Structures are given as C-alpha cells and as structure tokens.
Amino acid sequence: MKVAILSHASGLHGAEYISFLLAKVFKKDFYVEVFLPKNGALKEKLDTLGVRTRFIPMSWWVAPRIPFFSSSSPDILKNPFLFLTLSFSFLPFSVGIALRFLKDFDIVWSNSIVNPVGAFASLILKKKHVWHIHEVWEDPNLFFPSKKIYDLAYNMSEKIVCVSNFVAKHFENKNPEKIKVVYNSIDEERENILKKIYSKRIKALFGRQKKLKGDNQFLLGVIGKVSQNKNQIFAVKVISELRKSGENVRLLFFGDEDKLYKKRIEKLSHDLGVADYINFMGFKKIEEVYSSVDIVFIPSLVETSSLVAIESMACGVPVIALGYGALPETIGEETLIIKSNSNLSEKYEEREKDLLSRAVQTLRQLIQDKDLYREISIKMRERFEKIFSFHKFSQDIRSVVDSLLPDNR
Structure with a gap:
C-alpha cells in the first residue's frame, strides 16, 4: 500500500514535526512519500529516513506568517475577502500538480487543516483521504477563516484525526466513528x-x-x-x-x-x-x-x-x-x-x-x-x-490506517 503525506510547511516545528513522525510510522509497513511546498529542515530530516520527498507549491496562502502577510503588510493584504480570492485563484494550480503526483497512491494524509490541496485532489481521484487536524477555527493560518471549514474537512475525508479532545470538540455533532484523537509524540x-x-x-x-x-x-x-x-x-x-x-x-x-x-x-x-x-x-x-x-x-x-x-x-x-x-x-x-x-x-x-x-x-x-x-x-x-510515547503514537496511527483497509470496512 502507498501513503502520501501532504505537509503545509517545510520546517520542523509543530505539525511539520508530526509529518516526520507519520513518515516514520508508515515506512515500517508501507511505501510512503511526503509532499512539501519547498526545501527545508523537514526534507533534511526525511532524507535521514530514506523517505522520498516531492514538491507542490502550496505554502504562500496557508502560511500568512511569511512576509507577504506580516504585521507590517498593507491593510489591504489582510482583507479576508482579498485573501480568499487570492487563495482560491491559486488553489487549482496546486491541485493540478497534486493530481499528477497522487494518482498512484492508496491513501492521502493531509497533515494540517490549513492545506486543502490533498483533500481536493483525493476527491477528484477518488482516493481515501485522512485529514490530520492540529488547529482550532480561531487560528489565523486557516485557509478559510470560518467554523465551516470543519464541515468541509469532515465531508471530504474518510477519517478525521485530531491532536486533542479540544480540537475534536469541533466535530462533536458528527459520527464519532469517523473521528480519532491521536496525541502528538516525539521520536x-x-x-x-x-x-x-x-x-x-x-x-x-x-x-x-x-x-x-x-x-x-x-x-x-x-x-x-x-x-x-x-x-x-x-x-x-x-x-x-x-x-x-x-x-x-x-x-x-x-x-x-x-x-x-x-x-x-x-x-x-x-x-x-x-x-x-x-x-x-x-x-x-x-x-x-x-x-x-x-x-x-x-x-x-x-x-x-x-x-x-x-x-x-x-x-x-x-x-x-x-x-x-x-x-x-x-x-x-x-x-x-x-x-x-x-x-x-x-x-x-x-x-x-x-x-x-x-x-x-x-x-x-x-x-x-x-x-x-x-x-x-x-x-x-x-x-x-x-x-x-512514540510506541503509543504508532499504535494509534496504525489503527487509523487499518480501519481504512478493505477487510475492516
């Protein structure tokens, strides 16, 4: 089985570090690749595992922390309507690249709700999609700054993985069998x-x-x-x-x-x-x-x-x-x-x-x-x-994958 992990950023903090842990878990039993917006510390870390990385340009609209969206930017660039217009005008380009890369994978794992590229590509390709969510709706990095983003994530995924019960509360009125809390860990x-x-x-x-x-x-x-x-x-x-x-x-x-x-x-x-x-x-x-x-x-x-x-x-x-x-x-x-x-x-x-x-x-x-x-x-x-512990994290992540295999459906 082939698993594709899409990381919204290329550093080695927070969610990006969890992308590394996910690759480490999947590599034991599956073929895994990680897709990044650009070169960075995460790629270097994945290279030590022997995990292949490829690039899909997708970071500028999911990471307002970069200079384009810095505190010193003109107010017009912080306008949410302009932000959404820019985001969705560029999104088809990134999804188009993802469609070419992801067609041979069985599971697409989007590691951060701020990046919808994997979800849209999976929907078009009819691939199984897991959305690993680290954020709450108040987070300024969300590509769609509304609670509705959680409905979108839920409807576009076979499984939702939340990093805490605090995050999972955003899905409290949804089917609990589709939601899994997996706490973060360290290697x-x-x-x-x-x-x-x-x-x-x-x-x-x-x-x-x-x-x-x-x-x-x-x-x-x-x-x-x-x-x-x-x-x-x-x-x-x-x-x-x-x-x-x-x-x-x-x-x-x-x-x-x-x-x-x-x-x-x-x-x-x-x-x-x-x-x-x-x-x-x-x-x-x-x-x-x-x-x-x-x-x-x-x-x-x-x-x-x-x-x-x-x-x-x-x-x-x-x-x-x-x-x-x-x-x-x-x-x-x-x-x-x-x-x-x-x-x-x-x-x-x-x-x-x-x-x-x-x-x-x-x-x-x-x-x-x-x-x-x-x-x-x-x-x-x-x-x-x-x-x-990493052992507990590995067990929990593997249980999510196992639930998507044909024998468990």
Whole structure:
C-alpha cells in the first residue's frame, strides 16, 4: 500500500514535526512519500529516513506568517475577502500538480487543516483521504477563516484525526466513528535523550534537602518562540511576584524571538525590577534546554497540543500551565493547571490578576516542597509513557490506517 503525506510547511516545528513522525510510522509497513511546498529542515530530516520527498507549491496562502502577510503588510493584504480570492485563484494550480503526483497512491494524509490541496485532489481521484487536524477555527493560518471549514474537512475525508479532545470538540455533532484523537509524540531519539535526563534528575532529587534546591537559584523555563500569541509576558509578572515573596528564582526563555515582543518583555522586566533575573537563551539543543530548568511554565492561552509539555513530561520536569486549550488534558495533573475563579468574566484581562495569584501559589508550593516536587516528576514521566510515547503514537496511527483497509470496512 502507498501513503502520501501532504505537509503545509517545510520546517520542523509543530505539525511539520508530526509529518516526520507519520513518515516514520508508515515506512515500517508501507511505501510512503511526503509532499512539501519547498526545501527545508523537514526534507533534511526525511532524507535521514530514506523517505522520498516531492514538491507542490502550496505554502504562500496557508502560511500568512511569511512576509507577504506580516504585521507590517498593507491593510489591504489582510482583507479576508482579498485573501480568499487570492487563495482560491491559486488553489487549482496546486491541485493540478497534486493530481499528477497522487494518482498512484492508496491513501492521502493531509497533515494540517490549513492545506486543502490533498483533500481536493483525493476527491477528484477518488482516493481515501485522512485529514490530520492540529488547529482550532480561531487560528489565523486557516485557509478559510470560518467554523465551516470543519464541515468541509469532515465531508471530504474518510477519517478525521485530531491532536486533542479540544480540537475534536469541533466535530462533536458528527459520527464519532469517523473521528480519532491521536496525541502528538516525539521520536525515539528524543525519547532516549530525555529518558537519560530523567534518570539523572531522579537520582539528584533523592539526594536533596527538605527545600528542593537549598540556597541555589531555582530555574523556571519558558520554551518556544518568544511571540505574543504565546503570552510569555505573563511569565515576567509571575517571576516578579515570586521574587517579591522571597523566592530565589530566575526566568529563562528558550527559542527564537519576535523582536518587537521581546522588547515589550524587556521593558516590563525593567519596570518591575526583575531584568537581572531574566535571560533570553535563544535556540538550544534539547538536552541543554531540559537539563537547565527545574520547572517548565506554559502561559499560552490557546494550545491545541503542546510538544513542550510532552517533552517536559518525558524527562520528568513538572509542567505548570494556564488552564486553556488542550493543556489540561495534556498535563493531566490537576494541581498544576492554573484556572481562575469561574465567577469572573470570561475576558482574560479581567482574570489575569486571579491567575497570577494562583500561579505564584502553585510555583511556591513546588519550589518549597521537595516531596511534592519529586512525586510530580515521577507522575510526569509515567504519564508520558502511558499516553505520549512514540510506541503509543504508532499504535494509534496504525489503527487509523487499518480501519481504512478493505477487510475492516
């Protein structure tokens, strides 16, 4: 059997990384090719697997993050009607190329709802189509900015794979047999690296005194691109309150940086008097990141899945997150999910003060209680092994493919 994976982008973050994992799963039993919009890190990674890649030009309209749709673009380019006109005028060209490439494949797997090329090509060729959905309708990268996109995806696919129950809620009135939740994962190489870090951490934890780090500085990590949609500025407010309460903490930002948003963070840190306790570490290797932090903090307001949370659990680093999106179902440990008083307004701005107080309280408890910290670390690793391991991901993806085979229909 032949499987074609269509990736909406050619990097190696988020959904693109899952394209790599999908190829790794399919390669064990099937012939697989991955179709990309252009050269990039994903192609290089797939080359190491010996997986063939080909190109279908399709990224400019599904990735408004590129300069054409940047924040500095003229307002007319951000007009949704113009955006849709440009999108659908170019779409037939991409579908035409896809028709030529995909005619010999049995299953077409579109890995991101922002890219409809595989769905339209499969419909014309009468191929089995799976749509692997990572996004919620509010995502600015959707090629069709409406909830109706989920009806379209459902009607054009044999199977819908959602990366979380949070995403699957968009299909709650549909046939549940057609919907499958498959949580994201990491490859075996990363698993092994993070398992070694976990082993070292546990040995160190059993040798510490009553307070986790004694007089040493406690390191709070925020991992991922520094950008407004990740709400990292909230972490600065948290570190300020922790310092005021007497905790010896430092905040580390890991990842690429949006320069304008970084300036906002730097200004706030100076205004709050904590600039000396915040470091921008840039991009680091995975072993450097997770060996450097004691707690990972995720202040995002919308996460459909979180590879950062999954990696943190793999090495037993406690994850504290705001209770938005798929973060509660990912982390699972209710004591680490920061939720505001339900009697408050739904607006985040009005809930922030309450969230800040609760986040500081939770962090102080983990910093000061060695036994609780150790217990949470072990639970994090156990949860990873049970739900997010590559073995579990492989089983779940294979079950989707098996359900499409003739003997199972």
